[in-house]
Amino acid sequence: MSLLIVRLVVFVLLFWAGWRLWQYWQQMQGSRVEDKTSDKLEGESMVPCAQCGVHLPKGSALQSGPRYFCCREHQEAFERNAGE
Ligand SMILES: [Zn+2]
Structure with a gap:
């Protein structure tokens, strides 16, 4: 039973890490787009x-x-x- 919990915790941790990575990547993409638009507005x-x-x-x-x-x-x- 405890092995199942360990597996579940590992799965959740992997999922969470993947989710954070995805969010980080989206943020990077977003900031790059924002930079472009601000350049256009300022330029x-x-x-x-x-x-x-x-x-x-x-x-x-x-x-x-x-x-x-x-x-x-x-x-x-x-x-x-x-x-x-
Ligand atoms: Zn031309």
């Missing part, structure tokens, strides 16, 4: 490239009137297409 706003649609910080984007581009090639390609 510059993101703008999409008018040519390829990739989002980049406003500061590193090339602005051409109301539009933003990720690189000069895309700005030139967009203006070429718009001119035709």
Whole structure:
């Protein structure tokens, strides 16, 4: 009978350890996501490239009137297409 109790205690301990590990892992994941969102909130706003649609910080984007581009090639390609 006591062996059964020992097994039960070991099982519960293993389960508890696994649960704590899972919670710890979830917390790590959560804090990483929070870091990302706070970076976004503190940092510059993101703008999409008018040519390829990739989002980049406003500061590193090339602005051409109301539009933003990720690189000069895309700005030139967009203006070429718009001119035709
Ligand atoms: Zn682009």
